[in-house]
Amino acid sequence: MASRRRRVRSSRGVGAGATWREDTAVLQDRIAAAPGRCDRIGPGRARPDSEPPAGYVSRFPEERAMAELPKEYDAKSAASKWSQAWKSAGVYTADVNDERPAFSVVIPPPNVTGSLHMGHALNNTLQDVLVRYKRMDGFNTLWVPGTDHAGIATQWVVRRQLEAQGIDFRDLGREAFVEKVWTWKEEAGGTIVNQLKQLGVSCDWSRERFTLDPDLHQAVTEHFVRLYEEGLIYRGQRLINWDPLDQTALSDLEVEQDEGVKGELWSFAYPIREEDGGGEIVVATTRPETMLGDTAVAVHPDDPRYQHLIGKTLKHPFVDREIPIIADAILVDPEFGTGCVKVTPAHDPNDFEVGKRHSLPMINILTLDGKLNAEGGRFEGMDRFDARKAVKEAIAELGLDRGAKEHVLNIPRSQRSGAIVEPMLSTQWFVRMKPLAGPARSAVELGFTRFVPTQWENTYYAWLRDIRDWCISRQLWWGHRIPAWYAPDGSVYVARTFEAACEKAGRDDLVQDPDVLDTWFSSALWPFSVFGWPAKTEDLAKYYPTSVLVTGFDIIFFWVARMMFAGIHFTGNVPFSDVYIHALVRDQHGEKMSKTKGNVVDPLTVIDEWGADAFRFTLVAFAAQGRDVLWDPARVEGYSKFTNKIWNALKFAFMNAEGYDPNGPMEDGPYELWIRARTGAAVQRVRDAIDGYRFNEAASEIYNFVWGEYCDWYIELSKTALYDDNASRARKNAVQHALFSTMGAIVRLLHPIMPFLTEEIWSLLPGTEGFVATAPYPKAADYPVEAAVLTDVARLQQTITEVRRIRGEMGIARKVPLTLLVSDDGLYSSLYRHAAALRELAGAQLEQSADFPKLVAIAVVESKECAIPLEGVVDIAAEIARLEKTLVKVEKDVEQLDKRLSNKAFVERANPEIVADIRAKRDAATAKLNSLQASLKRLKGGT
């Protein structure tokens, strides 16, 4: 609630400001003016150097004065500005008539009661990365958002609110209560949706759905009725999981085990009837009160200790009941305890099976709120845990207590309420799962749906293999009412409407089943109910099956598997081609985040502090396949610096943009060719990473390219031309163009991860049109590669690094000018063209000379010696020390490489390319070694 209010206020604040309305108007005009823009910017074509790229128009610098560029990137104002702009331009509204191939995703609908947590943030950020990428890459892209009505959770929220006002929800009555819930939903249900918007997700909000929407309700009814008609839904008395707090049945999945709880295994004696010879039989239990529902004691048929007792009868100490001693080989393990087991068919799953095998009476001893009922005799009306104590005391009074020992056990609890769940005999609705599980399984086996990472397929198979029938009725008021009606005689009529049921029954005094369906029963239909199924809508035809489902492993059973069988059963199609399973977000120490542990990180706080872009980038960078995300606050801070770095690079481009004419002549130098080729390589790596759902790799590729290549190298190299008064206009123009167009590629590449920053920059870049959100994603083919330039610049980089290392290791200040002497002709002529860069980046003046002075520092570039005269710069001992240090390393290298090459087996059997490669490395290392030794000798000889 609080965050919702905050958001409303802030957007009003922005709306009242001077700029955003104007911006929006400009953007709208641009969009109107540029239809089909996506197809124009050169995918697959290399740009001739003499021509400006498509999409760049000449309106610079008049419209882009430097004064407009703020000193720092303001994440908050950019976020609200662009959210508004995207919304009013309808950027994320999919057009069903758009002929391009579809890429569609349905959101895992968060609970309508929910508020955004790290899991949501990760899940939706990853979806948004895929969706934005595909939208830019030319697909008719649709991301359907929505929320889930979350039966139990929502009912509780409103129930508690009423209780706070002193109202018992039961007194209100069903209709009034459900009305209250709807009111609550309208007022507060939008919280999580608004929070998602702060993340910057590009959902099509015009298609937002709620699992209780009328047409989705129709889908649920259809689902139920058809399965019933096909005999796949039945009503029956079964042992189910009962939550006495919420007073509803639960499915097996909604029960969690509290593991390793210390308790006791308590033993007591059942007296054997006098007629059967008297004596006693000792049984043990962790739930003493259940003895009130015992209808047998079982022993193993082959157990010699008890064989004579089989068929004899026991006298129940508290209730008027005689119970038989039976033989059951399945239930009883003669090695455990006394080898005798009390049997309570109505309150234990194994005992239930025994009860069926031996036709035992099944006596329910509990009321729906977990108290003892009339079957409890003198214990009637007691709470189950009070009764447990009372039974033990009463047994002791009778002298039948046979002691207790410590015992570690698991306690089943309701996932929602936390209450201890009781197995209870109850009449409920069930889905027969076996016939549905088969196709769901083979659809994955046959590859119609693929799990990423693949390992999750095993989990999926295992669950479907051992699947049990699904209890789908819930004793709640909030949810999809079961479409079943009862006649006064108890007969059942399942139909789509009351009228249809009446027609079937031939009477009109039918009463509808009071129960609602498991929330997941409606979630199972989500991938097609959102498109209007069972109606044959255009959306359904265009966007179903969806392309990918992105979700956490914790709901593979709850949701993924159920969508699979529902989708296959009703549409004949798998609901999605890919299922990308991401991990859980934990804290730095790998602990699951939980309120009780107090280690919860609130995504909204992170967004507030560092901005949505840095937050999203962090999540993506952490999202390695098959690994949990360990949240480290320091990383967000680090990535917020990344946004700053990009912003400053942009500033640099603008500061040096004087005279830039995108349509003017351009004369590319080697660095322009180099950065273009490197851009293409980065584009390919990023695309490959996203295509393979390797999100973290995509993030780090972009990061390394922007920081390590564009900023650290290209910007620095660009200065050689920009600061050169003798450089021609065409030369400078080419550099300016490379600065801007590479930045254009960077923001397009990065947009899926950092939508706001990139949109902001796109709007400032000269010549761009429309939104980056709909600009074409870069293609590697747009960036020509000249291999010679790559090796040439790599050589330069190596040389610069060598000089810098010598400076660093010898403590030579940056200001002290150095001379770099190169003797080798080839190396010299290669470096000669980069003399300016050597001066600018390494502070070294290039000279050719075969005659090195005595006092020099030696740098080896591609096995060729270069020398830096140190006369008057540094003392000789320091250089000797430095060279000796290097020598040790190189000696080790040579030794290792020689060792491998002297291994005949390696030379003969290894891949020849590898062997050649190792030889080359050995030769290079040897050359370096020789050179170092020679230098050392010279230096030492000189003293």
Place this chain on the structure above:
RNA sequence: AGGCACGUAGCUCAGCGGGAGAGCACCGCCCUGACACGGCGGGGGUCGGCGGUUCAAAUCCGCCCGUGCCUACCA
């Protein structure tokens, strides 16, 4: 009890058959005309242990030890 992951630099994690990597942290030097939310350079790991396969293993296989999770559970 079964199953699945994971154990790599102080921390968080990439790499998963050819000479050990990133970010942060750490140590030097530098307020160089985009950025000190910065630049340049550097130190640091017998890749959990033991065996095996291979010319070659952090990388594949087996066992063991630790950690986490999932499923099923003994009254």
